[in-house]
Amino acid sequence: MFSFRKKSKFPDLFPPFFFKSGRLLATISLITILAVCSSGCVSSLVNTAYAAKGNITGSSKAKKLPEVFNEKSDKFDDPELSLQKIKSELSKYCTVYKLVVYGKGPDWEVRKDDFGNIERKITKREIYFTYKYNKDGKFYYNDCYFEKQYEGGGNYGAKKVVFMTPTEIDENLATK
Secondary structure, eight states: OOOHHHHOSOTTTSOGGGGSTTHHHHHHHHHHHHHHHHHTHHHHHHHHHHHHTTOBOTTSOBSSOOGGGGSOOOOOSSGGGOHHHHHHHHTTTEEEEEEEEEOOSOSEEEEEOTTSOEEEEEEOSEEEEEEEETTTOOEEEEEEEEEEEEEETTEEOOOEEEEOOOEEEOHHHHHO
16 A cells, blocks of 8 residues: 655655645645736636637727527516616617616525525516616626615615626627
8 A cells, every 4th residue: 555654754744634636636736726816817817718618809899799699688576676767777878779678586595694595585586688778888798786785674775786807808799
């Protein structure tokens, strides 16, 4: 039976349990992943992989929209989340061209803190849209959700929109 401990100059560096079932390799892989994540290289690696798939041009604009924009839009059951009201809410910030609600299931999901106390509720389905941002005049696609903060006693505050990270696109993709 092989024992690294007997031959090692550093017997406590890698105790024997690391060598069973590939634990040493898993540990080294985890250390490598953590080192890469902390160095900030992951985002550039992801962007490089995304660009290699042909989704980003040299100007960092997407060449095509995600497949979700080819889907028929679903609808929320809650009347305050109608497509018309969503578009109206988003129009406070931008000119909306396409709007797609994607997914099935309940309209809202209650979020709790670590102690089980209700914090807020958010829309459960994905909301995608293409738009022209009013401040810079550029075209983007993005996704968002709505949330309501819990005020206690079973009551929630006003609905507010939470935007995710936008992706710049050409005008013809936004408006067609």
